[in-house]
Amino acid sequence: DIEVKTLPCRVEKLEHLAHDVVRIYLKLPSSERLQFLAGQYIDVLIKDHEPRAFSIANAPHDDKYVELHIRFVEGGLFTDQVFHGMQEKAMLRVRGPLGTFFLREDTDRPAILIGGGTGFAPIKGILEHAFETGIDIPLHLYWGVRAKRDLYLDELPRSWLEQYPNFSYTAVLSEPMDGDNWSGATGFVTDAVITDYPDLSGHDVYMSGPPIMVESGHKLFMQHGLDESRFFSDAFEYAAMAESIKGMQQD
Structure with a gap:
């Protein structure tokens, strides 16, 4: 321990x-x-x-x-x-x-890792650990943000694409700005996952981000065959959430 x-x-x-x-x-x-x-x-x-x-x-x-x-x-x-x-x-x-949000290494199931905003942080740690230890299951990162400027380390996963053949990366913008010239995925990051993986019964899903996103993702993925025991998320309420609630209470 x-x-x-x-x-x-x-x-x-x-x-x-x-x-x-x-x-x-x-x-x-x-x-x-x-x-x-x-x-x-x-x-x-x-x-x-x-x-x-x-x-x-x-x-x-x-x-x-x-x-x-x-x-x-x-x-x-x-x-x-x-x-x-x-x-x-x-x-x-x-x-x-x-916390109990960490990579389960005793499986050969492909992993889908979803980060919303700074929910990318723990996923970054998990992926760097997987690359370092030579885990060779398919790893697909989805990073959901509002606009292109919110992909604050976009070049990092793009560099992983060059280095690791088992890694895929999809960035998803929910509200692209006019100057973003974005031709990639748009809308909710959870919908982008289902578009690519309508049947999740053989996958592990890791999800980190605002509680409301994690909750709705959990519900949606269950409807698409995900095994309840193969959904892993940040169980703690994000600091941002707690702070914004505190802010409201102080107003």
Whole structure:
């Protein structure tokens, strides 16, 4: 069993990846390692407030830093700090790893991995782990966002297409902007999956993103033959969700 630890860490680097997404790299004390499974999450502990849950975006073999993808949420206490006040070298306290969202490796079933927005983060970790360990089942990533600018690391899965013959990638825009010149898939990411895979009875599905998307996807995929026990999702309510609800309560 992997031990859940509470650890101090330092913000090593902040990178703006999109208009509303920041990637932060956290450095743990040199005497500590965070053991985790690809796809799990950590809580960022905030004095006098509820912890904020963020998925770990790196794979366990690449653990020099803990990588998080943080989307700006209007009125969100922590995200506001990340976007408007946080400096490199800032200290945070985290607790983890947490969650049951990780790759099941005891199967040869093809896997469909669906990320909505920054729900791409844990899927990135899972895929990097699969590539590193030589897992050769078919892996199909669907990344659902509003507009092209929200595909904040689009070049990464595109580079995987060149390197890994068992990998496929479909980006899906729900509200393409006029200048996007988008000829790819549009609409709901879950519908795009069903268009490609009308019968899911032989597949595993991993899904991460806003709870409402995960819920509707779960329902839809069951109707298309997915075995209930082969649907894996982020069980925790996304930090963004919790923060936006808090924001509403404060208004």
